[in-house]
Amino acid sequence: xxxxxxxxxxxxxxxxxxxxxxxxxxxxxxxxxxxxxxxxxxxxxxxxxxxxxxxxxxxxxxxxxxxxxxxxxxxxxxxxxxxxxxxxxxxxxxxxxxxxxxxxxxxxxxxxxxxxxxxxxxxxxxxxxxxxxxxxxxxxxxxxxxxxxxxxxxxxxxxxxxxxxxxxxxxxxxxxxxxxxxxxxxxxxxxxxxxxxxxxxxxxxxxxxxxxxxxxxxxxxxxxxxxxxxxxxxxxxxxxxxxxxxxxxxxxxxxxxxxxxxxxxxxxxxxxxxxxxxxxxxxxxxxxxxxxxxxxxxxxxxxxxxxxxxxxxxxxxxxxxxxxxxxxxxxxxxxxxxxxxxxxxxxxxxxxxxxxxxxxxxxxxxxxxxxxxxxxxxxxxxxxxxxxxxxxxxxxxxxxxxxxxxxxxxxxxxxxxxxxxxxxxxxxxxxxxxxxxxxxxxxxxxxxxxxxxxxxxxxxxxxxxxxxxxxxxxxxxxxxxxxxxxxxxxxxxxxxxxxxxx
Amino acid sequence: xxxxxxxxxxxxxxxxxxxxxxxxxxxxxxxxxxxxxxxxxxxxxxxxxxxxxxxxxxxxxxxxxxxxxxxxxxxxxxxxxxxxxxxxxxxxxxxxxxxxxxxxxxxxxxxxxxxxxxxxxxxxxxxxxxxxxxxxxxxxxxxxxxxxxxxxxxxxxxxxxxxxxxxxxxxxxxxxxxxxxxxxxxxxxxxxxxxxxxxxxxxxxxxxxxxxxxxxxxxxxxxxxxxxxxxxxxxxxxxxxxxxxxxxxxxxxxxxxxxxxxxxxxxxxxxxxxxxxxxxxxxxxxxxxxxxxxxxxxxxxxxxxxxxxxxxxxxxxxxxxxxxxxxxxxxxxxxxxxxxxxxxxxxxxxxxxxxxx
Amino acid sequence: xxxxxxxxxxxxxxxxxxxxxxxxxxxxxxxxxxxxxxxxxxxxxxxxxxxxxxxxxxxxxxxxxxxxxxxxxxxxxxxxxxxxxxxxxxxxxxxxxxxxxxxxxxxxxxxxxxxxxxxxxxxxxxxxxxxxxxxxx
Numbered sequence: 001x002x003x004x005x006x007x008x009x010x011x012x013x014x015x016x017x018x019x020x021x022x023x024x025x026x027x028x029x030x031x032x033x034x035x036x037x038x039x040x041x042x043x044x045x046x047x048x049x050x051x052x053x054x055x056x057x058x059x060x061x062x063x064x065x066x067x068x069x070x071x072x073x074x075x076x077x078x079x080x081x082x083x084x085x086x087x088x089x090x091x092x093x094x095x096x097x098x099x100x101x102x103x104x105x106x107x108x109x110x111x112x113x114x115x116x117x118x119x120x121x122x123x124x125x126x127x128x129x130x131x132x133x134x135x136x137x138x139x140x141x142x143x144x145x146x147x148x149x150x151x152x153x154x155x156x157x158x159x160x161x162x163x164x165x166x167x168x169x170x171x172x173x174x175x176x177x178x179x180x181x182x183x184x185x186x187x188x189x190x191x192x193x194x195x196x197x198x199x200x201x202x203x204x205x206x207x208x209x210x211x212x213x214x215x216x217x218x219x220x221x222x223x224x225x226x227x228x229x230x231x232x233x234x235x236x237x238x239x240x241x242x243x244x245x246x247x248x249x250x251x252x253x254x255x256x257x258x259x260x261x262x263x264x265x266x267x268x269x270x271x272x273x274x275x276x277x278x279x280x281x282x283x284x285x286x287x288x289x290x291x292x293x294x295x296x297x298x299x300x301x302x303x304x305x306x307x308x309x310x311x312x313x314x315x316x317x318x319x320x321x322x323x324x325x326x327x328x329x330x331x332x333x334x335x336x337x338x339x340x341x342x343x344x345x346x347x348x349x350x351x352x353x354x355x356x357x358x359x360x361x362x363x364x365x366x367x368x369x370x371x372x373x374x375x376x377x378x379x380x381x382x383x384x385x386x387x388x389x390x391x392x393x394x395x396x397x398x399x400x401x402x403x404x405x406x407x408x409x410x411x412x413x414x415x416x417x418x419x420x421x422x423x424x425x426x427x428x429x430x431x432x433x434x435x436x437x438x439x440x441x442x443x444x445x446x447x448x449x450x451x452x453x454x455x456x457x458x459x460x461x462x463x464x465x466x467x468x469x470x471x472x473x474x475x476x477x478x479x480x481x482x483x484x485x486x487x488x489x490x491x492x493x494x495x496x497x498x499x500x501x502x
Numbered sequence: 503x504x505x506x507x508x509x510x511x512x513x514x515x516x517x518x519x520x521x522x523x524x525x526x527x528x529x530x531x532x533x534x535x536x537x538x539x540x541x542x543x544x545x546x547x548x549x550x551x552x553x554x555x556x557x558x559x560x561x562x563x564x565x566x567x568x569x570x571x572x573x574x575x576x577x578x579x580x581x582x583x584x585x586x587x588x589x590x591x592x593x594x595x596x597x598x599x600x601x602x603x604x605x606x607x608x609x610x611x612x613x614x615x616x617x618x619x620x621x622x623x624x625x626x627x628x629x630x631x632x633x634x635x636x637x638x639x640x641x642x643x644x645x646x647x648x649x650x651x652x653x654x655x656x657x658x659x660x661x662x663x664x665x666x667x668x669x670x671x672x673x674x675x676x677x678x679x680x681x682x683x684x685x686x687x688x689x690x691x692x693x694x695x696x697x698x699x700x701x702x703x704x705x706x707x708x709x710x711x712x713x714x715x716x717x718x719x720x721x722x723x724x725x726x727x728x729x730x731x732x733x734x735x736x737x738x739x740x741x742x743x744x745x746x747x748x749x750x751x752x753x754x755x756x757x758x759x760x761x762x763x764x765x766x767x768x769x770x771x772x773x774x775x776x777x778x779x780x781x782x783x784x785x786x787x788x789x790x791x792x793x794x795x796x797x798x799x800x801x802x803x804x805x806x807x808x809x810x811x812x813x814x815x816x817x818x819x820x821x822x823x824x825x826x827x828x829x830x831x832x833x834x835x836x837x838x839x840x841x842x843x844x845x846x847x848x849x850x851x852x853x854x855x856x857x858x859x
Numbered sequence: 860x861x862x863x864x865x866x867x868x869x870x871x872x873x874x875x876x877x878x879x880x881x882x883x884x885x886x887x888x889x890x891x892x893x894x895x896x897x898x899x900x901x902x903x904x905x906x907x908x909x910x911x912x913x914x915x916x917x918x919x920x921x922x923x924x925x926x927x928x929x930x931x932x933x934x935x936x937x938x939x940x941x942x943x944x945x946x947x948x949x950x951x952x953x954x955x956x957x958x959x960x961x962x963x964x965x966x967x968x969x970x971x972x973x974x975x976x977x978x979x980x981x982x983x984x985x986x987x988x989x990x991x992x993x994x995x996x
Contacts, residue, residue, distance in 0.1 A: 024969050031972040516865045533864060541868035545876060592880065593887040600897040601910065612877045619873035623866040633869055634862035641936055662910045663899040671918050678925035685932045692939040762900055767884035771877050830982030833921060837980035841928070841971070848935075849964060856946060856953045 012065060012074035012083035015057040015091040016130040022049025023123035030116030037115055043106035043467065046119040050099035050126065057091040061492060068499060079198050082136035085496030089348055090133035090265040093355045097258040098126040100471040101250045104363045107465035108250050108370055118158055122254065125151035129262035137198040138187045141266050145183070145230060148262060149176050152255060156247040168246025175229065175239040183226025189219030199274040206279045213283045220275065220287055230263030233298040233324040244317035249369050252313065253362030256320040261351040264327050268344060272500045277336050291332035296431045299325025303435045307442045310376045313365050315442055319401060320358060322435060327351055329416050329432065333423035340501040343419030345494035350412035352489065353482060357409055360475030361397040364390060367468045373459065377445060382455035386462045390469065391450045393476035398443040400479045403436045408482040415490070515631050516540040544633055548622055552777040555814060557587035563815065567822035596766035601662035610660060611764070611771035613653030618778030620646045624700050625785045628795020628802020632701070639700040640692065640790065644685050647782055650775065651677045654750070657772065658760035669759020672829060673743065673750035679836030680740035683844035687734045690851040691723050691790045704794035724791040730847050731791045735816070737840060738783040742776065744817045746824040749832050784813030920979045931967055935960070
């Protein structure tokens with residue numbers, strides 16, 4: 001059947017463009033009616049934009065955009081941006097998290113003064129993250145990274161009168177500035193060694209860079225530093241607990257899910273495309289080793305730190321660091337001995353599932369903050385009696401994060417484990433299992449607090465804010481439903497990964 | 503296409519000097535000396551014009567507007583007041599306020615004067631006087647003249663005087679507010695010329711626009727796009743801080759702004775820098791709107807000097823005739839008026855050029 | 860001859876002339892050290908308080924806005940240079956040449972409109988606005 005309208009090739013970027021357009025529409029709205037407190041309209045526009053972006057991205061995946069055997073990948077602007085399956089996969093993750101956070105923010109920012117600014121900044125950050133998914137040159141990677149980071153700084157500090165929020169914003173900004181500087185210096189070194197910014201062009205010119213292996217190696221290490229910041233992994237993970245704890249909880253959800261996924265997609269693409277393992281090994285730079293170490297250290301530090309926390313939000317923040325360690329296996333496993341596509345695909349799946357379960361968990365914190373129940377484990381005691389539905393959802397998130405079988409988190413971890421064993425990384429596989437077991441301790445501690453413990457103080461009856469509930473229930477349903485639907489997801493992810501790694 | 507740093511075809515002033523003096527035989531060293539000599543000549547030409555303008559012409563013009571006589575004692579038309587004033591100002595004691603931030607306080611006059619001087623490097627002054635003709639000419643002038651803002655804020659901050667601080671801040675707020683309309687309006691000329699190179703812009707204006715009774719009227723961009731010309735003159739007035747935009751100095755409000763605490767040679771340098779900026783603005787207007795050094799009968803450089811003095815006269819006229827705006831008006835005129843007009847002009851020019859081409 | 864040599868030479872002249880004037884002045888001028896005349900000028904009164912005073916936040920807002928628009932003008936320059944050549948070469952249609960610039964300016968105009976409506980380029984606030992501000996949480 002002939003298509004009704006032949007779309008122009010740049011419309012492959014439509015998921016990103018829709019997000020950008022929605023951000024601008026919100027600015028126009030705020031220009032027409034400054035300081036509007038029409039939350040329904042603002043959250044509605046924002047959610048509609050995110051859902052439209054999600055819809056288009058899913059439609060593209062289903063229609064076969066980016067699939068080399070069907071509609072083909074789209075190289076745009078001289079290869080500066082690329083729309084392949086991996087890009088679309090992460091555009092879906094970003095869009096779905098943005099949609100959930102937008103809905104949840106409707107209730108969370110009930111009394112807030114800067115409604116329109118909040119939503120438009122969020123959409124612009126989402127635009128940056130979505131662009132990161134498609135970035136195919138170190139320049140576009142950096143620009144997209146900054147576009148995602150700069151609104152995030154403001155978003156973390158958006159509760160202007162809350163000291164914690166402002167402090168978190170400042171810390172996040174300082175570390176962000178530092179790591180951006182390191183990252184851009186790394187770019188300049190790679191450019192100096194190879195003479196190219198475009199990822200495929202770098203890969204083709206690596207042979208010429210053999211004389212500069214030291215320069216190139218340093219550049220690669222600095223690039224890893226930049227990715228480590230964006231994905232909140234060691235050694236640039238310090239900001240994560242501070243920023244997630246101080247930020248308004250929906251923003252913590254947004255940053256720890258969408259922003260982390262976007263950080264991983266550029267890491268995947270840059271390392272898989274620009275620095276092929278064999279060529280780099282010939283030069284003497286084995287970056288998979290760096291990722292093996294980073295993965296182990298990150299998951300261990302994240303989980304051990306999470307186990308010692310008394311503050312629930314901080315626990316989740318450290319657990320988010322731990323999950324970054326799991327996802328790093330996707331890069332560590334690209335040794336070429338195992339099946340590269342499975343291990344990278346597993347990391348992608350994990351990030352998708354994580355997008356639901358972690359966003360949901362942080363949104364539950366948002367709900368708790370909305371109720372004003374407090375921040376520590378004890379404060380959550382007995383919440384299940386008053387809010388059984390939300391607590392049940394939170395239980396699903398916790399068990400899924402820990403990787404208990406009936407939920408989505410189990411499958412992605414299982415794939416990661418098999419991928420790591422395939423790649424011959426037994427140490428990493430053992431670290432993954434040990435850390436998952438450890439994580440079960442602190443995740444179940446929260447579940448115990450919710451269901452078994454008696455409340456420390458008597459609470460009034462709790463309201464049921466529609467937006468937050470919708471987002472949480474949706475996330476919970478997705479976390480469960482993704483299990484039967486895992487076949488197509490896994491296929492898409494592995495196919496997408498296979499297109500990127502040789 | 504030419505690379506950005508490539509030499510044009512123009513026979514530039516340093517090469518001319520090198521050939522005239524025989525320095526071209528000495529390779530790079532000869533080039534360096536010739537370039538220095540050429541730069542020295544251009545620098546002193548500008549300095550001489552400023553010398554005439556500051557102590558003498560400014561007074562005479564203001565006096566004429568207010569029906570007074572002004573300097574007339576020393577020399578013909580009081581011209582020798584230039585010498586007298588130069589000696590007087592240079593031999594004043596240099597009083598430095600006790601809390602001044604020393605390196606910044608001392609550097610500010612050099613930055614203000616030097617940055618203005620640097621802009622003249624790419625201006626074609628006619629009769630072969632043009633130091634350099636890089637591809638990026640116009641962008642270079644905008645960039646270099648913008649450095650002066652740093653000098654002004656240094657002067658304002660380092661003086662440790664409240665008036666100076668306010669003056670410095672006002673100067674920067676004003677410069678940044680009007681820099682954008684200035685550059686965007688300049689860009690609408692670039693659309694016509696299709697190049698940032700000064701010599702190309704001047705050449706493009708030499709083509710006849712239409713012929714009236716046997717006299718060819720050149721296609722000066724002031725005639726092609728008078729709206730842009732007016733906008734540019736307005737923005738330029740603000741850039742050089744002359745009425746109605748003399749907020750940064752505003753003698754009746756904040757004494758003398760950023761130069762309140764400056765005395766002796768430092769004051770001379772800042773004052774000199776301001777006049778150089780007026781002339782640089784005039785040179786820019788002459789180059790991109792008035793056909794550069796083009797004109798009948800007289801040699802190019804004479805026409806060029808006539809044009810920039812005309813602009814100078816205009817600034818002095820405004821100074822005598824127009825009241826000062828308030829700071830809030832200034833910011834709002836800049837961001838809500840000039841900026842919008844400048845963009846409207848830019849977009850309309852682009853559309854019209856596109857439809858005609 | 861590389862023309863940037865001449866520009867460098869003019870930079871040198873631009874520094875040497877002020878330095879020369881300073882040294883001439885140094886030779887000519889008297890020096891009468893006396894502390895009281897080094898006090899900063901405050902309309903003839905004894906200076907009160909420090910000079911590192913707080914100033915209007917609007918200066919900062921305007922500077923931020925400037926950064927945005929300045930970078931945007933830098934990005935428009937190359938467009939303006941190639942625009943006419945591109946049209947005359949006949950390889951692009953008017954819409955292809957003009958469209959991206961219009962879109963780019965339109966995005967900026969949205970930004971300016973937002974800054975305008977939210978008072979970023981407004982120096983003073985009316986009493987009503989102050990009251991509105993006070994009510995915001």
